[in-house]
Amino acid sequence: MTIAGGCRCGRVRYELVSDELPLSYACHCLDCQTWSGSAFMLHAMVPEDALKIRGEAVRLRLPGGTEVMPSEHVGCASCLTRIANTNSAIPGVAVLKMGTLDRSKEVVPAAHIWVSRAQPWIMFDEDAPCFDETPSPQAFANAIAGR
Template sequence: MAKGSCACGEVKFEYQGEPAAKVACHCIPCRKTSGTTNSYNLMLPSDKYKILSGSLRTWTRKGDSGKNVTYHYCQNCPTILYVTGEAMNGINIVKVGTLDDEDVFENLGKPGLEIFTKNRPQWCDAIPGAQQKESGSGS
């Protein structure tokens, strides 16, 4: 069971099992919310992810598909813990940087998929061995 938290430590979570996928996303909203070229995300079944403490706020936007994408973040600090989307019902898109367990963090390995590569900067190389998609996976 892996555990994680927000930057201030108010929100704590845990999840069970292996992620369905490990995805680097270069979409513009991920670039903006991560403050870098992409976000690294674990695709986890919602029933395997549990908030243990703290309160979350949400913000919703329309994805490229026209469906809602909702960000779940600590009400005290701006840490986005996970994202949900109507196009990916039953999946929590968990931000890898929120993991507290260093062994889990180190053993995740690199993403197997990069999405929205059309937005990847030219100076940012593709992840070797990762599947590449110009657009998203239903966002």
């Protein structure tokens, strides 16, 4: 089965080969707030080769810094919607922006990261694991296992 989505103007569409909606998480970091122009972003880590992006997509490479690894971002050249990114810290994984899914209404974050930066009015689901910053991949996997 595939799960479809795309940018706001429709010039970039994608299909994710997956039977179920992937587990998503909300990131409240300052970059996500700035880049989305909102309070947080909804991401999901999916296998890079399961995500087929078509249309007029553009790619932006960002160099690494002291705290961040180099990354590449894919979005629509016409409406500036960002669809996904890869990060050299997690090879083979694409981080899909879950608000771009056709079924975005069904997305419920299974965990929250960078809650130390979260807007003060956000109320967290008591059952959802929360991390002050970026957890280690192992800690994150343990926290969301079975969710």
